[in-house]
Amino acid sequence: MDGRAKRDLVLGGITIAAAALMTMTAGPALSANIQALLYGGEANQLLAVSAILNVALVLFAWRRYVDLRSESGLRKAAEERAAFLTLKDALTGLRNRHTLLSEAVAYLRKTAKRGRKAVLLLLDLDHFKTVNDVNGHAIGDATLQLVAGLVEASAPEGALTARLGADEFGILFSYEAARQDTVDAIAEKLIKDLNQRLDVAGASIHTGASIGIAKAEPGCETIEHMLRRADIAMFASKNAGRGRYHWFDESMERELNMRNSIESGMRDGIPLGQFVPYYEQQIDLATGKLLGFEMLARWEHPTRGVIPPDIFIPIAEETGMIADLSMSVMRQAFEEAKNWDASLTLSVNIAPSQLKDPWFAHKIVKLLVESGFPANRLEIEITESALIENIGVAQSVVGSLKNQGIRLALDDFGTGYSSLSNLRALPFDRVKIDRSFVTSMGSNAESTAIVNAITRLSDSLGLPVTAEGVETPEIEAKLKTLGCFQGQGWHFGKPMDVGQVRALLAERNLLPVRRLAAPAGERIRELRKAS
Known part of the structure; x- marks a missing residue:
């Protein structure tokens, strides 16, 4: 039990005790004083003061109790908000990367048992930096929220959608092994929707998107492997001119490894x-x-x-x-x-x-x-x-x-x-x-x-x-x-x-002879001529 909970318990106990004390003391005191007033007797001032103090104590304890209950409610809402932020992306409301990685384990297992194929579609906006630079971050945030809505609307029922990075989104879903065209249709729709002009808070935005797709298969059975492959395929889409999608294949990984090898060699070379x-x-x-x-x-x-x-x-x-x-x-x-x-x-x-x-x-x-x-x-x-x-x-x-x-x-x-x-x-x-x-x-x-x-x-x-x-x-x-x-x-x-x-x-006689050091005999002859 934490300190705040202990304090709530103590204050509740004080309130109950004050009410009980008031009942035991204030009740008889009030009764005696009322009789004294009605029949001409002398009022007991000590009992009257005691009764008033007990009433004040009860009111004070009750007010503090109400305040603490309100604070407890706010604290609970904050804790629920914090819990939400650990699971969801604050801007778009989609899952964040951590949540997708956590939920994907059970999702992939369930998909395999049902005899379906799991696929990860990774979407990255093409010119989002320009959107921020030209229109400001408020319009940029609104654009991300709009894109998140399009991603959510395009995802099949039961899919896991997430915002994975600044302008990167993912959809993990399943499909019938013989119907790979359903995955292509989703990718094509997203490309088409995002290649159009978007009306965002009165601003006309054009960003476009590139997509990489990776499926779960032998050698790529975890969400981490799928993310890596989808990222490689998305990179291939960017290199091919943006505004398109690619499925991962082994040649892409070889090209990426070659590129990384060249980059490393250049840094040394x-x-x-x-x-x-x-x-x-x-x-x-x-x-x-x-x-x-x-x-x-x-x-x-x-x-x-x-x-x-x-x-x-x-x-x-x-x-x-x-x-x-x-x-x-x-x-x-x-x-x-x-x-x-x-x-x-x-x-x-x-x-x-x-x-x-x-x-x-x-x-x-x-x-x-x-x-x-x-x-x-x-x-x-x-x-x-x-x-x-x-x-x-x-x-x-x-x-x-x-x-x-x-x-x-x-x-x-x-x-x-x-x-x-x-x-x-x-x-x-x-x-x-x-x-x-x-x-x-x-x-x-x-x-x-x-x-x-x-x-x-x-x-x-x-x-x-x-x-x-x-x-x-x-x-x-x-x-x-x-x-x-x-x-x-x-x-x-x-x-x-x-x-x-x-x-x-x-x-071609275009390389003049450089006289770095004349022989000793030649230098002597030049000195004699000079003299």
Whole structure:
């Protein structure tokens, strides 16, 4: 028995005792005093005072008893609320993760006995952070409550529904083994409902959802295993473009393990210098002269060999390692390229996340100073998609780079964004035509027309053009007729490592000989000439 319960018991006892005492003393006292008043006798003042005190004590005890009963009721309601919160999600009223895990054990056992299949559907909202950022957390909470209602309404009878995380919901239910299409129908309905505009407290919300599905089967018999598999399948839905659902299969887990292995290897490999620059030639189409190189990153893995960027760049951007990787590779390239002929330029493509960094220009300048690479030989390539994401910061960064004499190129031009407005908004020195248009010029007249239009537009703005993806002599010839000035691609050679670049430059007399230390005899002759 706790302290409060003991206090309630004691106070109740006092109240009863006071009432009994009042009955024993106040009753006779009142009777005697009343008779004295009626028949002219003398009232007993002591008994009267005793009676009054007993009445006061009873009233006081009763008032305290009522107050404590009220407090006890409030305490009980609070305890019931606390118990509810341990079982339910406070915002949506659905089960929380802990409750789902607890109830799922019996549910899975019961489902197996009935000869049905158990399945877990895991739903994650696609753009919920944007909902909070744009509309505020009150609308965000209302959106979650609306989604919870849709989840509850879509769940079959007897299903266990839960809010598992910030914007993550789960439905554990059973189905006939031969009717897997019933699970697909539920997932499709949720995707359809959540891909529509939602009216939330007067705000028009669009979030969308991605779903992963995992069923109980040999090797996946517990709710923990099902949650893991459903999460992997949901991750696959996100990677496939969002707004869709996937059933788990073994290949997804292998891909996830491979991805995690790559991420772990990158965290070790960047500081160890395993990521190195490769160089793709940029050629003057009219004369065939080598104008410079575009720097590309490669991963020289100690056991797997050279790994191309399409394997590790997406993971680097997703995990936030892209800035460190880029700076590491640029430092190596600047150290090497400063010793090339002064006519050769170096182009570097930066990630969208780097352009959001207000200190990016400062970091580049610092790198140039430390390496000794001239700013006027550097060309920073910026994609249109990076500009769209944060045009305000981009303008500030670009202005700082231009002030240092660094040149700027608009990369992937013509891929569907507001290209002309970007050309007018920022002081670019060059336009690079996306390789998707260039490589298809030989078979697609529309691509040729687009390349021609971009070339003419750039020429009218006084901007030279570089065509990426020049892979055949025929494409090179077409580009020349269209007036394209510069090209790069496998037709001129595959990307080269530093040793291959040095050999090429030495062959073309573009690698000045560095006189590190003249022989003693030569130094003596120079001193004699000087004297």
